Amino acid sequence: MEATLNNGVRMPALGFGVYQTPPDATVEAVRTALETGYRLIDTAAAYGNEREVGEGIRRSGLDRDEVFVETKVWISDYGYDQALHAFDKSAGKLGVDRIDLLILHQALPGRFDLTRGAYRALETLLADGRVGAIGVSNFMPEHLDALMEQAGVAPAVNQVEVHPFFAQPSVQAADAALGTLTQAWSPIGGITSYRSTGDGTSTFDDPGIGKIAGAHGKTSAQVMLRWHLQQGRSAIPKSVRAERIAENFDVFDFDLTGEELAALDALDTGVRGGPDPEDITLDNFGMAIPEA
Template sequence: MTTPQPHFTLNNGVELPQIGFGVYQTPPEETADAVQTALETGYRHIDTAAAYGNEKGVGEALKRSGLARSDVFLETKVWVVDYGYDQTLHAFEKSVAKLGVDQIDLLILHQAYPKYFDKTIQAYKALETLLADGKVRAIGVSNFLPVRLERLLAETDVVPAVNQIEVHPYTQQRELQDFNREHGIITQAWSPIGGLRTYSDGDTPLTNDTIAAIGKAHGKTPAQVMLRWHIQEGRQVIPKSVRPARIAENFDVFDFELSAEEITRIDSLEQGMTMVPDELDLDAFGIEVPEA
């Protein structure tokens, strides 16, 4: 039996497992098997998104698992084409139908959409309605910079429970993390081991000598060191893989602790390589979210 993992408590009292399983870029035909493996390993938080096109696979894995619905924390995201009050309410209906559930534990906006920020605000107000109606247990955002969060907080009533952003040793976004913390917003780290970015010199956090040395001292891999670093600094993490061995490795981070000196050494690896979400041409993505 896998030892139950610790949880973070969101700003509305809902508990979120410290480590989740992500399915970004996981092919729809591989999603059910990958999520099933994760659930068998002990993960109890699954993070998906309407734009990933694999919510049905997540739902299939949940069905196969035999686990009670209350045992698995499901998170998904509304894509920008479904922003707007009524559109976002319908986006929820599409997601629950694909996931095969009645309630979503955490529903978030996938991206700030500066070009249509009024629609972004209306989308968030729809999340507030879903929360008030008990159709979701918590709401939040992803890839929101402080300037966007400030406007959101000024024009809505519910403080986001999470802001899911890119964080790893080379891209730490400390100013944004500080803003989140000051407002009681949990930082969720996507790409927590830095595997989604291409570096010109071929170096990555996974091949960094400092991280490797810390891992060697603990008998852990660089990925495990980074995931532990996130957890000890108060971030929730969402690693991803379709390989059973790597899925298990990423979950095996609760039996060691980094020293303050080791954490400082990892903190010092910041390279300021932040992807600025506001600069993305979201219209060019061409992502449509079909009906269930």
């Protein structure tokens, strides 16, 4: 299943994420994911495992053009010249000449001048053919509005926290208005397993999701991933366990009904599991990204 981005680039809708995957486990996890059938790998400069992602891709034996590589520029490299160099650092670590999708990791609202400069750099990289598509991550509607006051290219993707307990409909609507694909991080609510959603419950323990899963002979994780795909989102689940990697990819042989999709939508609590984008500042989250 593929998604067509707003610049015509085709991208696998279901990808494999490596957030918080230790570098020493990343090579094998990526190789296993590609062997399973994934063709989109999502990483980030701030994850500290781009080099291992590149090695995992090489060990898979797949040709470079068979794998869609997505990575993110960290806030410490915002600004025009800094973001151009951030591309060099990421491409060098990944071992690629071209990055398929390069996005800004946070909105950095307190220094949005730097965000605008970084996005201009992404536009330059796009025009030069060094990236296939550009986008953003963790941008709220007001951040998208502010970006588009000066940007010439609408983001192809906005990667944000989306799962049944936190669906962010206003962000999804703002994305849709720009032709921007919503891409879900923590798509099966993994974040709810270790961060309270208000009542301490996890998406994996929700009886409603479990009931839908039972009706289809699937797991709760598979139902949540299918929910994303049927509603037109991209999703990037993560795992280092081969059986879980395979389970998360086995979501193309069933369909949820309209009632089931609505039941999943109704689970939205409006409570964010991850950090509030407004709280991301250089003082609190700035860190030097090593050279390639």
